[in-house]
Amino acid sequence: MTGASDSSRIVVNGLSKDFGRGIKAVDQLSFTVEPGSVTGFLGPNGAGKTTTLRMLLGLVNPSAGTATIGGQAYRDITNPLTRVGASLEASSYHPARTGLNHLRILCAAAGLPDSRADAVIAQVGLGDAAKRKVRGYSLGMRQRLGLAAALIGDPGVLILDEPANGLDPDGIRWLRGFFRHLAAEGRSVLVSSHQLNEIQEVADRVVILDRGRLVRSGSIDELTAGTDVVRVHTPTPQPFAAALAAAGLGVVELAPGVLDIRGGPVELVGHLAFVNGIELHQLSGSRANLEDLFFALTQGAHQALPQRPPAPQPRVGGVQ
Amino acid sequence: MIGNLLRAEYRKFTSTQVWFWMLLVCVALTSAFTAGQIGGTKYDDELQSNVRDVLLSATGGFTYIPLFVLGVLSVTTEYRYQTITPTVLATPSRWTIIFVKTIATALVGIVYALICLIVELAIALPWLATRHVHVDLPSQVGTLASAFVVLALFALVGLGAGALIKNQIVAVTVGVIFVAFLDHIVLIIPGVKHIYPYLLSGATNAITVSPHDDHTINGVTLLSVGGGIAVLVVWGLVMAVLGAGITMNRDIT
Ligand SMILES: Nc1ncnc2c1ncn2[C@@H]1O[C@H](COP(=O)(O)OP(=O)(O)OP(=O)(O)O)[C@@H](O)[C@H]1O
Ligand SMILES: [Mg+2]
Numbered sequence: 001m002t003g004a005s006d007s008s009r010i011v012v013n014g015l016s017k018d019f020g021r022g023i024k025a026v027d028q029l030s031f032t033v034e035p036g037s038v039t040g041f042l043g044p045n046g047a048g049k050t051t052t053l054r055m056l057l058g059l060v061n062p063s064a065g066t067a068t069i070g071g072q073a074y075r076d077i078t079n080p081l082t083r084v085g086a087s088l089e090a091s092s093y094h095p096a097r098t099g100l101n102h103l104r105i106l107c108a109a110a111g112l113p114d115s116r117a118d119a120v121i122a123q124v125g126l127g128d129a130a131k132r133k134v135r136g137y138s139l140g141m142r143q144r145l146g147l148a149a150a151l152i153g154d155p156g157v158l159i160l161d162e163p164a165n166g167l168d169p170d171g172i173r174w175l176r177g178f179f180r181h182l183a184a185e186g187r188s189v190l191v192s193s194h195q196l197n198e199i200q201e202v203a204d205r206v207v208i209l210d211r212g213r214l215v216r217s218g219s220i221d222e223l224t225a226g227t228d229v230v231r232v233h234t235p236t237p238q239p240f241a242a243a244l245a246a247a248g249l250g251v252v253e254l255a256p257g258v259l260d261i262r263g264g265p266v267e268l269v270g271h272l273a274f275v276n277g278i279e280l281h282q283l284s285g286s287r288a289n290l291e292d293l294f295f296a297l298t299q300g301a302h303q304a305l306p307q308r309p310p311a312p313q314p315r316v317g318g319v320q
Numbered sequence: 321m322i323g324n325l326l327r328a329e330y331r332k333f334t335s336t337q338v339w340f341w342m343l344l345v346c347v348a349l350t351s352a353f354t355a356g357q358i359g360g361t362k363y364d365d366e367l368q369s370n371v372r373d374v375l376l377s378a379t380g381g382f383t384y385i386p387l388f389v390l391g392v393l394s395v396t397t398e399y400r401y402q403t404i405t406p407t408v409l410a411t412p413s414r415w416t417i418i419f420v421k422t423i424a425t426a427l428v429g430i431v432y433a434l435i436c437l438i439v440e441l442a443i444a445l446p447w448l449a450t451r452h453v454h455v456d457l458p459s460q461v462g463t464l465a466s467a468f469v470v471l472a473l474f475a476l477v478g479l480g481a482g483a484l485i486k487n488q489i490v491a492v493t494v495g496v497i498f499v500a501f502l503d504h505i506v507l508i509i510p511g512v513k514h515i516y517p518y519l520l521s522g523a524t525n526a527i528t529v530s531p532h533d534d535h536t537i538n539g540v541t542l543l544s545v546g547g548g549i550a551v552l553v554v555w556g557l558v559m560a561v562l563g564a565g566i567t568m569n570r571d572i573t
Contacts, residue, residue: 051573059572061569076412077412086409092403095401105332106406108327109325109407
């Protein structure tokens with residue numbers, strides 16, 4: 001493994017893919033995945049996630065732009081399985097082959113000892129099914145086999161396309177721990193997902209894509225900063241609203257004695273109450289989660305989905 | 321590195337049962353045609369003059385088809401089950417993939433062709449002996465070599481067809497239609513018939529025709545044995561190169 005060094009930085013620069021018939025699956029996409037971090041790659045169906053990952057892996061030829069891993073195009077990396085592990089859709093198996101044999105083929109191709117196949121199949125919890133034909137694997141088992149294949153060469157970079165698909169809640173919990181473990185070992189993980197809340201828990205950064213274009217990228221804190229809403233209950237709303245406005249915060253009086261304050265974190269509001277001698281009966285803060293942000297940023301693509309009520313989650317419990 | 325990739329190909333080949341069923345088909349076809357040749361010849365002295373044909377039973381029938389299919393499957397299975405994705409991830413260069421598959425397929429062709437010949441001899445030699453037919457094996461080495469070369473090369477031709485066409489049903493159907501029908505139809509079309517020696521069946525005939533027989537079919541002269549071998553090799557390699565350069569370089573989505 002190469003660890004958190006420049007050899008595992010992913011740089012996507014001006015990447016475009018036109019599948020013909022005017023379909024711009026990916027359009028002038030640029031982003032960077034820093035070594036040693038877990039980066040969530042998010043976007044609605046058809047946003048171009050899979051196409052981008054496949055271009056990064058040399059499977060799809062870009063119409064324009066470049067995608068490099070450690071400064072090299074995937075095609076130019078010698079023995080790529082030992083540098084980059086990839087798990088794409090969970091269907092790239094010969095049904096009559098056993099899971100273990102699938103991995104052993106990769107061992108042979110990459111010049112690795114067969115013991116790697118045994119090690120990774122156990123690591124993903126498929127040890128008991130290793131000698132069964134893939135035909136009899138469930139979707140979740142196929143996903144795990146894909147992860148095993150990605151790990152086979154002990155790579156410093158992992159590129160995973162919707163690895164949570166088909167996993168049961170237990171599997172998802174396992175996957176979450178697995179990402180943490182991989183990142184703790186200093187690997188770079190680029191993981192596309194629809195499981196936004198799963199991503200929020202494990203990703204350091206996210207790249208959000210919509211209709212082939214970059215919508216936003218950055219750490220989750222950066223992206224959700226500024227979306228704080230602080231609610232206070234106070235018997236003296238007028239003087240407090242004035243003090244808050246003087247501090248540059250936006251204030252809305254929802255009901256007599258109930259204020260919603262935007263533009264600052266809950267700590268700031270609490271501090272302003274204290275220094276202005278305002279009595280508070282409740283103080284609670286909430287911040288948009290990744291899912292809210294995602295829906296806000298990619299709204300157009302979600303018109304087919306049922307309208308989701310805004311559901312800010314309490315970040316700081318109520319203070320009486 | 322090529323050694324590792326060949327080992328990977330060997331594992332792909334042996335980790336499903338296709339190799340076994342195709343071997344069974346090869347053995348069955350060879351046995352059937354050998355038995356047909358000997359059993360279907362009524363008189364022993366007639367059989368004596370047909371020893372050459374008996375020893376060509378392995379290629380006289382349709383045994384080239386399973387060999388061709390094995391070559392085709394080497395590439396098309398990867399597309400059918402999308403294992404082309406892990407294969408390309410391990411070996412990003414399509415040229416290297418096809419190069420390795422070419423060597424692997426040639427080796428498979430050699431092994432299967434040898435097995436076919438052994439089966440043929442195991443049936444023919446004892447049976448001919450009971451029919452009082454004398455077989456002078458040293459003088460028949462050329463005959464056996466012809467049968468061997470044709471079978472082994474059809475695996476290579478299959479690989480080329482698979483690389484170029486990618487869809488296994490289409491590749492197999494097109495291949496068999498050409499070898500079994502179209503090549504022969506060419507022979508009866510006046511202006512076009514002169515390309516026959518350069519087609520798969522024309523080349524096969526050039527390899528297996530008896531040196532003492534007429535080398536002219538319908539006014540078209542066959543190539544030499546070496547020429548026939550070269551034509552089959554070129555068909556296989558040209559299709560494989562085109563496949564690697566054009567078809568396989570397309571997006572894998
Ligand atoms: N081989 C192809 N030929 C034509 N269009 C394609 C091809 N592959 C993908 N597309 C189109 O490119 C766009 C992006 O598809 P892609 O699979 O990359 O999206 P995605 O973000 O992975 O979606 P999902 O979340 O559903 O997996 C879609 O509009 C899709 O229809
Ligand atoms: Mg996708």
